[in-house]
Amino acid sequence: MKKFSRRLFLGTGTATLVLAGCQLTQTQQGVTETKEINIYSSRHYNTDDELYDGFTRKTGVKVNLIEGKDDELIERIQSEGANSPADILITVDAGRLWRAEQAGLFAPVTSEILTEKIPANLRHPDNLWFGFSKRARVIMYNKDRVNPSQLSTYENLGDRPWKGKLVIRSSSNIYNQSLVAGLIEVLGEQATEQWCSQIVANFARPPQGNDSAQIEAVAAGLADIGVANTYYLPRYGKDQDPAKKAIFDKVGVFFPNQNGRGTHVNISGGGLMKNAPNKDHAIAFLEYLASPSAQTFFAQGNNEYPVVAGTPIDPVVASFGQFKEDTTNVSAYGTNNALAVQIMDRAGWR
């Protein structure tokens, strides 16, 4: 048999699909099926090979990985339709999982393992998709310019003392859409729109760049405070380049709303595809992702937080401290997404 590599990349260049060590089994009906699953994923971290190899060692099921950008993967599975070889989609942000859900891609999974291990607020109410790691969207501050005692809540970011001192990326970004969608859920539409207008008035510059760009702007003193997902900061701390390390040292992490509902969290996650050709193996893979070793690799690959209680946390991530999480069901980020986008647009958040 011809040997292929595991990965198939979408979008750029040519690709190869894996069938290495293609293992066949006899099902009860006597049908010969290949022991493999096809995972469409927007992840591409160093620990992922360990993650997939661990599953193959445990089950004998080969993992074929199709990597691509988040929205491209959703479009690809949609266009493949009933003939899609996709068994599982893994992507980031509950708002984006909701997009895939709206496209009709997921099938519900009934699994005691998943419902027991994954907190209810981090999975779809009908178990169409599940969170496998958590990210917190926090305030990052310049340690020379800001005393953390000046910080308290997301709401506080709209206060006048921060005029011209706040950076955050654009409203087209799904993380911000989900943040605002979460605020709609807890504060209501009117208060959220008012908050958006207030923080727009506090912008140090028109939104530009990704979360890393906000961290760099804060470190450089272009702004006092910024909003970013926690996992962007450890990348600087772990870099060998002293200039990158200096950025890490300059920037503090503040978890907002600790005296109230808690800090906004989002997920990386995935679910079973409606037309999955290898359904049983795919469900076994989702359950595997909730196991202790897989949780460790899944979270550490991107310096995120595991979702299953008791999983060890990366030391740099742990150095930010423990925090209280907002337990709003992340599926609200999807259902409130359209309204969030409208509100941000009305508030002039570009």
Ligand SMILES: [Fe+2]
């Ligand atoms: Fe990100």
